[in-house]
Amino acid sequence: MSYGIHWFRRDLRVAGNVALQKQFKKHDGRVVGIFCFDKKFLARDDFSVNRFQFFLETLRELKKELRAIGSDLLLMDVGPDQAFKLLFEQMNKTGVDLPSTISWSRDYEPFAVERDDRMKKFFDKMGVDNFDERDHLLIEPHELEKGKGEGYQVYSPFARKWLSLYESDEIQARVKLYKKGFTYLRKLEKGDAEKVFKLTWKKLFNGKMDIEDHLDEYIRENLKKVDVEIPPSGSVVAWKKILDFKKKIDEYGDKRDFPQLDGTSKLSMYLKNGSITVPQIIAVFDLEPYQKKSSGRDVYLSELIWREFYYHILARFPNVEHESFLEKYRDLKWGNNKKWFEAWKEGKTGFPIVDAGMRELKETGWMHNRVRMIVASFLTKDLLIDWKWGEKYFMDKLLDGDLAPNNGGWQWAASTGCDPQPYFRIFNPWLQSKKFDPDGVYIKKFVPELANEDPKNLHQPIIGHHSYPAPIVDHSIQRDLALLMYKEV
Numbered sequence: 001m002s003y004g005i006h007w008f009r010r011d012l013r014v015a016g017n018v019a020l021q022k023q024f025k026k027h028d029g030r031v032v033g034i035f036c037f038d039k040k041f042l043a044r045d046d047f048s049v050n051r052f053q054f055f056l057e058t059l060r061e062l063k064k065e066l067r068a069i070g071s072d073l074l075l076m077d078v079g080p081d082q083a084f085k086l087l088f089e090q091m092n093k094t095g096v097d098l099p100s101t102i103s104w105s106r107d108y109e110p111f112a113v114e115r116d117d118r119m120k121k122f123f124d125k126m127g128v129d130n131f132d133e134r135d136h137l138l139i140e141p142h143e144l145e146k147g148k149g150e151g152y153q154v155y156s157p158f159a160r161k162w163l164s165l166y167e168s169d170e171i172q173a174r175v176k177l178y179k180k181g182f183t184y185l186r187k188l189e190k191g192d193a194e195k196v197f198k199l200t201w202k203k204l205f206n207g208k209m210d211i212e213d214h215l216d217e218y219i220r221e222n223l224k225k226v227d228v229e230i231p232p233s234g235s236v237v238a239w240k241k242i243l244d245f246k247k248k249i250d251e252y253g254d255k256r257d258f259p260q261l262d263g264t265s266k267l268s269m270y271l272k273n274g275s276i277t278v279p280q281i282i283a284v285f286d287l288e289p290y291q292k293k294s295s296g297r298d299v300y301l302s303e304l305i306w307r308e309f310y311y312h313i314l315a316r317f318p319n320v321e322h323e324s325f326l327e328k329y330r331d332l333k334w335g336n337n338k339k340w341f342e343a344w345k346e347g348k349t350g351f352p353i354v355d356a357g358m359r360e361l362k363e364t365g366w367m368h369n370r371v372r373m374i375v376a377s378f379l380t381k382d383l384l385i386d387w388k389w390g391e392k393y394f395m396d397k398l399l400d401g402d403l404a405p406n407n408g409g410w411q412w413a414a415s416t417g418c419d420p421q422p423y424f425r426i427f428n429p430w431l432q433s434k435k436f437d438p439d440g441v442y443i444k445k446f447v448p449e450l451a452n453e454d455p456k457n458l459h460q461p462i463i464g465h466h467s468y469p470a471p472i473v474d475h476s477i478q479r480d481l482a483l484l485m486y487k488e489v
């Protein structure tokens with residue numbers, strides 16, 4: 001009888017998983033899932049123990065979910081090249097037919113594109129039918145082009161084109177498809193999901209498979225190294241978060257810039273693992289084709305478009321992973337003062353808003369977007385430290401660390417990216433904190449040694465405090481040095 005394997009990667013969910021659903025239909029529910037964990041990943045530059053824990057726990061939730069609906073997930077602890085080879089060998093040995101189809105969801109990171117091309121060739125060589133599908137983007141990079149198939153480099157025309165496609169019947173039909181998944185999530189939440197899948201790994205191998213799954217062991221071992229609280233994971237949690245945020249979305253435009261207000265959706269880490277996707281969020285909120293008003297919904301949609309924009313850039317210009325998008329800024333003469341970098345990482349720069357942000361990051365694995373912009377501008381244009389150092393540190397700490405928006409955010413702040421803020425627009429950290437945390441509520445939460453300070457003192461240098469440092473640099477002097485550095489190239 002025919003059956004399929006869905007190869008999960010960063011699409012860790014069932015609802016709204018287009019490739020998985022196609023497989024389900026093709027094989028009347030006889031589909032199992034696999035995840036291949038390559039240990040080389042642990043040595044990667046952008047590896048993070050905390051994010052890995054969140055990822056593993058999301059995988060565990062997915063496995064539970066798949067089992068509850070009659071399927072299963074196998075974690076193989078080798079990379080996909082070896083994993084599928086081993087699996088196929090095992091199948092041949094035990095007289096199990098190779099899968100009729102293998103599917104996966106498209107990924108746009110350079111290493112993933114290369115891996116998927118390679119695996120496709122392997123499946124073709126083995127004579128196994130295979131296909132991939134769109135997943136976490138509503139409109140994919142190849143669907144958006146100008147002129148002779150070129151990619152966009154500037155957000156506004158990109159957003160205009162994105163919105164014109166969004167209003168088309170084709171994309172609106174796409175959005176509608178996702179609504180069906182919500183009934184399933186509601187049932188799953190109540191524990192009422194039906195066993196609609198009809199295949200498990202055990203059934204497939206008649207109990208004769210000797211590949212062990214070490215997921216629980218990985219979770220236990222990695223947990224020993226984790227130093228932040230890991231939030232609950234999985235699609236149902238993400239779904240509930242969306243429903244909570246639905247009550248607040250109309251105020252998003254007014255509140256999203258104030259870190260003390262809890263005015264944003266905090267969905268980024270769920271988007272990273274694919275517990276939920278942008279198309280699903282758009283479907284939940286019924287985000288009407290953009291009206292260009294300043295309602296919370298429009299602003300929220302525009303942020304989701306920023307996410308799609310940064311994926312577009314990464315897919316179209318993969319070199320941004322390693323260098324500035326703007327060629328002229330590849331030779332900037334950064335100061336790269338290591339002592340200052342340590343002070344920035346530790347939240348001890350003497351600039352309360354910067355320190356609050358950096359401590360929030362270290363203590364929770366997340367940081368508010370406005371503060372991300374402030375600390376990134378501060379690192380590059382006040383401390384004159386290479387944006388790549390900041391990008392790497394963020395990837396180490398962020399639970400939502402994601403190459404495309406992280407690289408995009410850093411290159412935007414450093415003015416080296418596509419459509420960045422101009423190099424001469426330099427955030428004044430004192431004015432930023434006065435504007436966005438006037439009463440110092442956010443600052444005092446993460447910098448407790450300033451808890452008794454009069455709020456107005458938090459937006460100017462604090463000298464002679466018994467436990468809080470004086471500013472490590474003078475903003476106006478550093479600003480001039482930054483301007484010089486940019487002008488020189």
Ligand SMILES: Cc1cc2nc3c(=O)[nH]c(=O)nc-3n(C[C@H](O)[C@H](O)[C@H](O)COP(=O)(O)OP(=O)(O)OC[C@H]3O[C@@H](n4cnc5c(N)ncnc54)[C@H](O)[C@@H]3O)c2cc1C
Nearest residue numbers: 264265266267268303307369372400401402405406409410
């Ligand atoms: C220097 C810097 C580094 C960043 N690194 C990351 C990162 O590693 N991973 C990441 O997901 N986001 C990153 N961002 C973007 C943004 O800060 C986060 O997406 C946002 O803070 C997540 O919180 P939220 O889910 O509550 O966002 P909300 O305000 O509720 O927004 C909803 C969603 O829209 C998307 N979004 C919002 N703002 C942006 C933006 N400026 N750029 C791209 N997408 C956006 C995110 O997917 C977010 O979850 C970075 C921004 C900067 C300035």
